Amino acid sequence: MAKETKVSYEFGSYRLDSGDRLLYRGDQPVPLPPKVIDTLLVLVENSGHVVEKAVLMEQVWPDVTVEENNLTQNVSLLRKTLGASGDDRGFIETIPRRGYRFVAPVKAVTQAAPPPPAAESEPPRPAVRESRRWLYTGALLLLVLVPGVVIAFRYFPQARPAPILRQLTTNSTELPLSTAAISPDGNYLTYADPAGLHVKLLKTGETHSLPSPPEWRVIAIRWFGDGVKLLASGISVQDSKSGIWLFGLLNEAPRQLSDNGLQATPSPDGSQIAFVSDNAHELWLMDANGQAPHRIFTAKPDESLVGPQWLPSGERIGYAYIYNGTRDTSGKTSLQLDLGSIDREGRNPARIPFHSGLTGGTLLPGRFLYALRRTPLLDWSQSTLWERPMDPGLRVFRGEPRLIATVGAGVTPFDFSAIAGGRQVVFLKGEPQSDVYIAELNQKEKRLLNTRRLTLDDHNDILSSWSLDSRAVLFFSDRNGNFDVYRQFLDGQIAQPIVAGPQDETVVKVSPEGAYYFYVVQPEGWKSTATRPITWMKIPVAGGAPQPALPAPVAGEIDCALPPSRVCVLLEFTATELVVHSFDAQHGKGSELGRAGIDRWHYHALSPDGSRLAIALEDRVRIFTLGAGGVGGKPFEDVAAPSWKPLNAISWAPDGSGFYATAFRPAGRTVVLYMDLQGHAWPLSEAPGEFESTVVPSPDGRWLAFTRWISANNAWMLER
Template identity: 30%
Template structure:
């Protein structure tokens, strides 16, 4: 460390011991890399003063040359470890644009000889701290070291972005894409007055099961002896079961075929496995099936029409699901209860879009069903836990007014399970903008939340044993970086950004006319727009301290960058700034907007509206601001203008039940000029080819997502890139045909957690 002086600093609920080289929150150690810890020490010692970047680099790396991006990565790590400035409503590390960083939280230095074992949060200005002997702290520290299991987040569930719910399959692809976009736009910053308690990490045990391949859902049996999971092998989904012990061999329960699967759960007696299934072509809504375990057999069809993981009454005689009716003028979501065989259906509660319901859990006493109610207000929406009386549908909010769970609720709640004694629920929650989903314990009836996990991984799904001694979930680790490939030549692609946790290019990248790359990154600790040379050097941050900014597009003359931001509070809109990041101006003001691109003549910005309550359309707005002009008459998204500026391409849905197509329009709108069918493996991200002769899009038919081309003359689609691993997430072509793309490697494992209570 740059200085060996032993000091003890207290700020918020944290205690920083420079002598022992550790950071604690209460009795729990906060895992940090050595350099991240040294960065924190330097900032805290100079609390309240701006530390220039060069000063920080010399303090942390005195004898080594490192780039500023490395320092930014350490700042990102610290912000995540400290809860991204959410403790006590206090931001800890402030970015000073083009200068450096400042530690802004109140800091109190304590006598080192009286080092405390824990520290509790106090109000600003309250210097009272609970002090115990240094020997006690050392004993507690050495008794239970933390095992960190990984440090890379998944900002929105799976590519292309966050999940809208725990189980959405079998609908038209354009609806799925619209829901994914809507979920992305729901992610806005929520300030909390107090950080919830964290589970005792020293006691909690986490074990990753040796299950190979791509796993999309998993569940543990009530007795904890079996684990069932959905495997995805190049788009072919199947259901497997294995014993939880490490040497067990997996057996296939349901073979791949014409159906896609989701929403696994065991029956309460452990003798059956329930799952949802729907035709891959989306011709029918998802239905509920069961299969015997562990021997398998012929699956049994139980219930038609579900859009959530099912939940069963304690006696197993009734089942509740969320059902979505997209045929209404505004889609309706309902909680439907029926007998286990699907008879005697009744609607318990209902919501009309843009509000919707998801994630259910039937209480152990059979009286209540916990449910997630998602609202559009305050924009761009929030998720709240409610309980619904199973007998008559009477609703009761689960105390969302708690000081550490403010009235705006959570960003997303993906899955729920009750504890067997009814004292609370385990939930997969997202509490902050574009942050990974974590596991929480929500007390009942108080609603008090407590973290179970607190890291940079993403977690999906909640499954408990009957005694709640074991929790099973999926843990996802995603690393993305920017690559450059001349003419899209995959074997000769060069990686130009390095390191986990920054998600460089994940939310968009583009070329400038002079050959630089403008991209979105979280290297600063928030989603911002950056610029760098084509070889990755001279990275420069263009936006800062303005909530989330992503999806850059550079005007043909290089003068402007347009992007999407929620800096105005809540909703995401299209913004414009000068190429150096100055003079930032809002261009759109409707519900939500996304996918903004400048036209070749530099006069217009073309974009898509995003509104879950009604169809989305393609629009254009003058780059200097002014009234927007609607260009399409049916549900459409992912626009991209042609190189000559005369046309644009987008996804287009002829009617509510039809699959999407690629459509080419005049830049002035009107009827489609050309329509092309797209495969089921189509993953949007439409981009016009530099020569103007084809439409490029992402497709994962062979595994990793690659770029494919649809010739405008009507020929068959052809593959453009051939990346064998690390699929393409976002991309753009320079004027000379050089490809810049964000590629990511995602690993998902089935994880068992014990002693989490």
């Protein structure tokens, strides 16, 4: 009988096992979903040759019809995974309008499969079970703790079974999950998406929807210990009010327990419910029927409380603090995160400093399992799962952390839950990506026409500004690994680099006379800081060497008006106020134009004629007059927008008649809107998710460009 053979492919530091459909880096498995592995296998088997998109899609999805976007996402994940290790980033080449080519050298290694074991007189020894499937997941930018997880932390001399990652839902970017939780017995998965609240029987995959309050967005789900009832926290789409509801599996009507509170979680015995207030500053308790709500803890004004979770004993409640650290001598502040706990009566609080890259986790008896990114803000490196022993009251850690699994590059694991005993843990995993879109502006009718995606790569592209002739969009992108600044014409598909260096270059502007580009060089480690001094550079539009635009880094930004104005300003945000100076390319920082009592960075925009400065606050735009007397020298003007809070990015209309801005909908969507100077607003575009997205009109007023983020949040399970 002929021996069966196994073929593995080696490239760089990676090995692809074609039989088991597993990718390894060295001896460590790299978790990827099956269809991504299939995509890689087709490319590797045809290394050096162009594989047409249609051929790839036919081989990866032979029995179904899928959109090309599925293939694009697979290739994007492969590039981020293979490139995240520091190896050669040129594994996969895009052939425009055709397909892809695997360009790294590949070595095929053929091995004979091991023969079946011969019969033995003694019984066979038990073998350690190895994982057969590795999958990925992705998402969003909230740091939380939540129920449950897995794995004994004590060290055993024998080898541990490798963890298995398994995808539980397959929602598209149009229906991203907002939350998910596994039942205590492991039989059911409950999850919420824009279509409603759903229950899935994991054994069969059968799914049905639960009756839900109308126009209500679920943002957190937690099961009671009986596995029959669950809590759902959410926000009304109509009035943005929060609420906590009780649901059952028998399709009985949901019952509202509270009309003020979020992130509700039941105690292990089911007698009480812990939740945080709408402003995320207070921790509350109430009875299981919603009676006797009372506050037990209040955080400092500059801190937020997130992710309350009962410790397994039921005597204490854990949570996380999020806050900005102390500003150092350079002006830099970093996002900080601590773990805390308190007893039922609101006494004996404890606090442990923790890693600011935490994105989610769960408390188990004697251990904490959690997910980390390398940095907490803008980071597309690997996300990892860890566990660390702790005392039963979450007062102190009792050992060093241990790596459990690598989740994937460019993803965020969050919203954890686990079965009783912790052998299985469920979490959401999303892979956000940003792209630049453009649309024709019909200012008279306040609407957009022919919206289309301008940047067609599978990396993160973030809008910054326009060329003065309105023919090209200026943006920064990580398509070459680090961030560089680019220009792309409206009628072109290829972006042209303006500056591409070894550091991260971002935020590009054009001087009013069109002679210079001003851009930012970010300091090392900038992705882990909330605010920091940055280096402003200038480079001639006609070509030439970059030069410093300012003699030293500043905690501020350069902004410029439109022609025929020649005004540029330098905005510096100190610990207590905003200070504005004049600025020009030849002389740098000039005279002070004024100051105002705004104590932290906000989105802002200089008016087209350079006479006014608009600052986007929570529910209004504050307009200051520049010039004689400067900012604060004259009474400011507020343009209220209470229905569109929080306001994010803001840009003036080219004629100075109003603003283009982005804001969040209560239903978990980001909206692009136009707002006039009287506060009347017209929504122009909406997209799923809550992402701070830039929006800038072209100087001639014919086009609107904006950044749009997508994220396919899905539920995954870690099994040990």
